[in-house]
Amino acid sequence: MSPIIVQKYGGTSVADTDRVKRVADRIARTKRAGHDVVVAVSAMGKTTDDLIRQAGEISVNPPGREMDMLLTAGERISMALLAMAIQEEGLSAQSFTGSQAGIITDEVHGKAKILDITPGRITGALDDGHVAIVAGFQGVSREGKNITTLGRGGTDTTAVALAAALGATVCEIYTDVDGVYTADPRIVPTARKVDRISAEEMLELAAHGAGVLHTRSVEFGRNHGVDIHVRSSFSHHDGTWVIAHPTQEELMEQAIISGVAHDRSEGKVTVRGVPDKPGIAARVFTALADANVNVDMIVQNVSADGTTDMTFTIPLTDATLAKAELEPLISEVGAAAVELDPKIGKVSLVGAGMKTNPGVAARMFSALSEAGVNIDMISTSTIRVSVVVNEADVETAVQAIHSAFGLDSDTPVLVEGK
Ligand code: ASP
Ligand code: MG
Numbered sequence: 001m002s003p004i005i006v007q008k009y010g011g012t013s014v015a016d017t018d019r020v021k022r023v024a025d026r027i028a029r030t031k032r033a034g035h036d037v038v039v040a041v042s043a044m045g046k047t048t049d050d051l052i053r054q055a056g057e058i059s060v061n062p063p064g065r066e067m068d069m070l071l072t073a074g075e076r077i078s079m080a081l082l083a084m085a086i087q088e089e090g091l092s093a094q095s096f097t098g099s100q101a102g103i104i105t106d107e108v109h110g111k112a113k114i115l116d117i118t119p120g121r122i123t124g125a126l127d128d129g130h131v132a133i134v135a136g137f138q139g140v141s142r143e144g145k146n147i148t149t150l151g152r153g154g155t156d157t158t159a160v161a162l163a164a165a166l167g168a169t170v171c172e173i174y175t176d177v178d179g180v181y182t183a184d185p186r187i188v189p190t191a192r193k194v195d196r197i198s199a200e201e202m203l204e205l206a207a208h209g210a211g212v213l214h215t216r217s218v219e220f221g222r223n224h225g226v227d228i229h230v231r232s233s234f235s236h237h238d239g240t241w242v243i244a245h246p247t248q249e250e251l252m253e254q255a256i257i258s259g260v261a262h263d264r265s266e267g268k269v270t271v272r273g274v275p276d277k278p279g280i281a282a283r284v285f286t287a288l289a290d291a292n293v294n295v296d297m298i299v300q301n302v303s304a305d306g307t308t309d310m311t312f313t314i315p316l317t318d319a320t321l322a323k324a325e326l327e328p329l330i331s332e333v334g335a336a337a338v339e340l341d342p343k344i345g346k347v348s349l350v351g352a353g354m355k356t357n358p359g360v361a362a363r364m365f366s367a368l369s370e371a372g373v374n375i376d377m378i379s380t381s382t383i384r385v386s387v388v389v390n391e392a393d394v395e396t397a398v399q400a401i402h403s404a405f406g407l408d409s410d411t412p413v414l415v416e417g418k
Helices: 017-032 047-058 064-088 120-127 155-166 199-207 215-224 248-253 280-290 316-333 360-370 391-404
Strands: 004-009 036-041 093-096 103-105 114-117 131-135 138-141 147-149 170-175 196-198 227-232 240-243 259-263 266-275 298-300 307-315 337-341 344-350 377-381 384-390
Touching: 004 017, 004 155, 017 036, 017 064, 036 064, 036 120, 036 155, 047 064, 064 093, 064 131, 064 138, 064 147, 093 120, 103 155, 114 155, 120 131, 120 155, 131 155, 155 170, 155 215, 196 199, 196 248, 199 215, 199 240, 199 259, 199 344, 215 227, 259 391, 266 280, 266 316, 266 344, 280 307, 280 316, 298 377, 307 316, 316 337, 344 391, 360 384, 360 391, 384 391
Parallel strands: 004 036, 004 170, 036 131, 093 131, 103 138, 170 227, 196 240
Antiparallel strands: 103 114, 138 147, 227 240, 259 344, 266 307, 266 337, 298 307, 344 384, 377 384
16 A cells, blocks of 8 residues: 545635636646545535525524535535546546545534544555545534534634544645744734644644644644644645654754734623622533533632623634523522623733743733723643733734744745735
8 A cells, every 4th residue: 555645625725716726737646646545525616605605694593414415415426426536637536525534523513522533445446456535524423423623713623533544644734824833924024934834833823823723633633643734725835744743852852932823713602790609610610511612711800799791702603602601590599690792802922941941921911901992811731831911902913022032033924916
């Protein structure tokens, strides 16, 4: 058997049939260079957004099962067209849905987690000399046998999970940017491309808003020893290597700070006047967990007069769900009110060097203060400091922090559409 390469192509890379042909050409070169090739492909261009819009024209709250059935159709189109285009290159290719590829998930529609991969049909296709094309961002649920999706951007996870299951050591993620940047170049035109980054740091950046990689794909890479090469499908340049297990030497050479991420997709929930007694936090967060709401920063202050406020952030897409869970709880636990503020943004500074370099948080907060940005909430991990600020201050905050840590380059990146 030849060494297996798994490649992922994003929606922009297959936005029209000409681009599909170009991708087929790149795949054909890889195959002819002596690799077995497995491809995970996203829906063409804005297909997924269009399907979501159409569903919204029919129902304000479409059933998750039907929503997933609808959205997975986008990837079925691109996978079949891509297989045809590869055949036009004189090679053979077969496309597979996530379910056919053996991607088994839990039952949670819209954000299912991969539980297992049984890629027998994929290895069979490779053995027969085909290029295997797999529809991105989808699987089939273990119990209900329903079609599920892995969340927006989930094709990255399809690719890396397949790479792990097939024993590939590298997964190439082809996208419309040259790699991972020290900040979003649309906000910071002097952001720099990062050549190498540890999966540990990339995980923090992705989880806190860097849209270039689906968070769970980085987790898969780290847990299964798959290095990810994020690169542009429009050039042949090297992109960014996300290293699952950096060597000691690589760790020594790491920059103190790897980048600044931002996220406007969360809202802030405050439960006011919560009685200060055991069991209340457990009640609140169990209710949210049972409804599959991902809670992020949690802050609770010391109590005054026996009550306290509890504040946390959640994805805005879960806001309706969270309110429905929390409102009945208010009177039950004797809290005063629950409020949602959607106009927030989170800005995070990530770098493994924070573990050993004191003063990083202080420098970050000084930069924000000099830029006149008020900090609403703060949370940290060993390699990250995050702040919640007013949504209108996000850009200023990212720029201020980026320059305070000397991340700016001299040459601005040319960004499409800005
Ligand atoms: N087509 C899906 C989306 O737009 C999955 C992906 O592109 O990764 O989110
Ligand atoms: Mg993406």
